[in-house]
Amino acid sequence: MSNPYAPVPMRVEKSVTETEDGSIRTISLxxxxxxxxxxxxxxxxxxLSILGVGExxxxxxxxxxxxxxxxxxxARVGTVTTELHYLEPGESVGLRGPLGNGYPVEGLSGRDLLVIGGGFGFSTLRAFTNYALHPGNRGNFGGITVVYGARNPGLLLYRDDLCDWAxxxxxxxxVTVDRADEGWTGMTxxxxxxxxxxxxxKSVLGGRAALVCGPPAMIRYTLPVLADLGLAPADIFLSLEMxxxxxxxxxxxxxxxxxYACTDGPVYSLERLRGLPGEFR
Ligand SMILES: Cc1cc2nc3c(=O)[nH]c(=O)nc-3n(C[C@H](O)[C@H](O)[C@H](O)COP(=O)(O)OP(=O)(O)OC[C@H]3O[C@@H](n4cnc5c(N)ncnc54)[C@H](O)[C@@H]3O)c2cc1C
Ligand code: FES
Structure with missing residues (x-):
């Protein structure tokens, strides 16, 4: 029987600084x-784990x-994330996964989608968007609208993807930023x-759904807007960071x-979350 706590040793291929302040990097393994x-x-x-540091x-x-x-x-916030930022190509990092449930891709088939993200919470929505836009999958979904925000232009992630998608x-x-700087010509x-x-x-092809991941305040203020748009709690999927x-x-x-958010989640419908204790009731 395989040990679920044993990590696979992965090789770091790339480590790219995403933000101007260097606080967020993307590593490719x-x-x-x-x-x-x-x-x-x-x-x-x-x-992800680093020997002698943590997971x-x-x-x-x-x-x-x-x-x-x-x-x-x-995002570099503490012990493990700082060490992950120091990793260089060729070095090794442990991986256990994949874990959790993910977005309900089958249930989203044929529907118009609103993909809404902010901060590093956008990472799995980037994964979803590139999955849905893949030539083998694009026909499975209706209209796709991605709304992505950062506090300022220097904190925007995945600039190559944003250019391709645009x-x-x-x-x-x-794409929107809370505070523009001099060079910013987009939405504020x-x-x-x-x-x-x-x-x-909004289009009305096959019933809509929203996928939302980001800071709690962003989620809290986005939910009433989605209700105004006519989305039912069963059509809104939130990814939690417990x-x-x-x-x-x-x-x-x-x-x-x-x-348990690690096995039943991290993705929950708002309908399901409202049956649980917590802040999105
Ligand atoms: C399902 C899931 C997906 C996540 N995806 C990402 C991601 O894509 N990118 C990313 O940068 N971060 C992500 N996080 C958060 C990430 O796990 C934490 O930032 C990380 O555990 C902090 O570890 P550390 O040792 O660097 O920080 P620590 O030294 O342990 O603590 C530093 C700070 O981070 C907070 N923190 C510690 N552990 C967690 C945790 N598990 N979740 C949230 N806050 C924590 C502490 O309260 C403290 O304020 C995710 C968390 C979950 C549960
Ligand atoms: S993290 Fe241990 S039960 Fe979810």
Missing amino acids: TFPDGTAPFGFVPGQFAE APFGIASSPMSPDMLDFTI ARDDMNLV GTVPAAVEKVKGV KMKCGIGKCGRCGIGGS
């Missing part, structure tokens, strides 16, 4: 024999359509205010009511 031994769905996460959970930021190299976008005619991309304002504006581009330890439903650290 490959498997020991070059090929992924598992598939995953967007929205799942993994535990922490991170959303998988790359698309399941490129499973052999996994991206993780890491050039496509099969999706809408809305919060994510909930930007979602309010996309009312104009404190986690084991990631496999053993330690109880991530409990909300009768649910």
